[in-house]
Amino acid sequence: MITRFAPSPTGPLHLGHAYSALFAHDMARAAGGTFLLRIEDIDQSRARPEWESQIYDDLAWLGLTWPTPVMRQSDRLPAYAAALDTLWARGLLYPCTCNRRDILAAASAPQEGAAMGPDGIIYPGTCRVQSRTGPRPLDTALRLDMNKALQAVDTETFYGAGNQHMTDNIGDVVLSRRDMGTSYHLSVVIDDAAQQITDVVRGADLREATPIHVLLQHLLQLPTPTYHHHRLIRDDAGKRLAKRDDARAIATYREGGATPADIRQLVGLPLHLAK
Ligand code: GLU
Numbered sequence: 001m002i003t004r005f006a007p008s009p010t011g012p013l014h015l016g017h018a019y020s021a022l023f024a025h026d027m028a029r030a031a032g033g034t035f036l037l038r039i040e041d042i043d044q045s046r047a048r049p050e051w052e053s054q055i056y057d058d059l060a061w062l063g064l065t066w067p068t069p070v071m072r073q074s075d076r077l078p079a080y081a082a083a084l085d086t087l088w089a090r091g092l093l094y095p096c097t098c099n100r101r102d103i104l105a106a107a108s109a110p111q112e113g114a115a116m117g118p119d120g121i122i123y124p125g126t127c128r129v130q131s132r133t134g135p136r137p138l139d140t141a142l143r144l145d146m147n148k149a150l151q152a153v154d155t156e157t158f159y160g161a162g163n164q165h166m167t168d169n170i171g172d173v174v175l176s177r178r179d180m181g182t183s184y185h186l187s188v189v190i191d192d193a194a195q196q197i198t199d200v201v202r203g204a205d206l207r208e209a210t211p212i213h214v215l216l217q218h219l220l221q222l223p224t225p226t227y228h229h230h231r232l233i234r235d236d237a238g239k240r241l242a243k244r245d246d247a248r249a250i251a252t253y254r255e256g257g258a259t260p261a262d263i264r265q266l267v268g269l270p271l272h273l274a275k
Contacts, residue, residue, distance in 0.1 A: 001033030003199050005059070006188065008040045009051035011243030013058045013250050016203065016233040019267040023230055024201035025064050026269065036195055037066040041074045042182055058250040062260045071195060073187050080182035083190055083220055084175065088136040092149050092219065093175060095140040096127040115169070118208040122171040142176040144216075153218040166211060173212055189213050193222040204229045205240065233267055 003024040007017060028035040037059065041047035059066075087093050098106070106124040107114035114121040128145065136142070150163050175186045192200060192213075207229045217224045232240045241248050253263060264271050 001028050001031040001198050002036060002196055003028040003033065003201055004036040004038055004192070004195060004197050005064075006038040006040050006191075006202075007055055008043065008046075009048060009055055010043065010046040011051060012246065012252075013055060014233075014241045014243070014245055014248040015250070015253075015263070015267055016241045016248075018058075018062060018250050018263050019233050019269065020201065020203060020230065021059055021064060022062060022264065022267070022269050024199075027199065027201060027228075033198075035064065035066055036197070037070050038191060038195065039070055039072040039074075040184070040187065041072055042180055042184070042187055044074065044180075047074070054251060058254070061254055062250070062263060071191060073182075073191065076187065076191065076194075077181050079190050079194065080176075080186055083186060084142065084182075085136055087144070087175065087219065088132070088142070090152065090219075091132050092145055092152060093136075093142040094128055094130050094132055094145060094172075095137045096123075096130070096143045096172075096174070097140055098123075098126055102126065117170045117173075118212065119173055122169070123173075125172060128172065138181075139178065141174050141178045143172040144175050146170065146172050149215060149219060153215065166215070170208075170212060175216075185209065185212050185216065189216040189220070189222065192225060193217070193220075197225050199226045199228060201228045201230065203232050205232060 005017075005021040005024050007013060007021075013021075025035040027033075037055075039052055039055070041052070084093065103121055103123060103126075104114060106126050107121050116122065123143065127143070146167050150166060173185055174183050177183050210227050210229070214224050216222075234240055235245065235248065246252060250263065253266075261271050
């Protein structure tokens with residue numbers, strides 16, 4: 001078994017991250033497997049080296065260990081480009097020049113408002129008519145043509161009646177952001193495969209993204225790991241924790257004198273893990 005914790009260095013880790021990391025770590029250890037860490041820093045406008053160092057400090061303080069060197073997504077752009085080239089050559093991607101306002105305007109019927117998917121408003125398909133011939137454009141966002149993608153894999157086996165769900169509730173997701181050369185969905189799929197992750201442990205907030213990842217695995221002929229979506233840690237008001245919630249940052253607990261065992265207790269995990 002190989003599990004992983006894949007944080008983005010865009011703020012302090014909080015109790016929800018601690019739960020996810022400890023969960024993935026304990027699961028691998030209990031099975032005699034390996035726990036890996038991956039830094040998801042594709043958004044270079046938000047990633048900061050100091051947050052990355054704090055991730056290492058917080059996780060080490062919690063008692064976690066992982067093999068080094070750690071995979072960092074900012075080092076992996078050639079692998080993402082190769083996958084985009086493959087999908088582009090198959091006519092499954094198209095360039096999209098819409099901004100947020102264009103999408104909102106095109107998606108909202110006057111009375112209904114826009115339907116929401118895992119990435120926000122479901123894309124209304126405005127740019128689907130754009131040319132897909134020639135070299136892959138590098139200066140615009142690229143979207144997956146969901147209909148074509150579903151046709152390209154043996155979807156009956158995997159989704160069956162779920163195809164309609166994919167087009168209606170997920171739609172043409174962005175696989176390459178402008179100025180980024182990739183997207184969360186593409187990177188996470190390529191890297192889980194590269195690191196031979198057998199079990200993905202992550203929060204229930206990402207459950208809706210999992211069918212996108214499974215579809216990409218079929219398109220790119222990558223193995224599908226087992227997905228475990230754990231409950232979300234909430235604050236006293238029942239809201240899920242956000243990066244800016246400093247009161248629940250692991251560092252805040254640490255500075256306030258809490259022990260790693262206190263953190264385990266707070267998130268409801270057993271205190272003793274198999275070494
Ligand atoms: N990097 C993502 C995050 O910080 C998690 C990715 C995943 O577990 O699939 O929420």
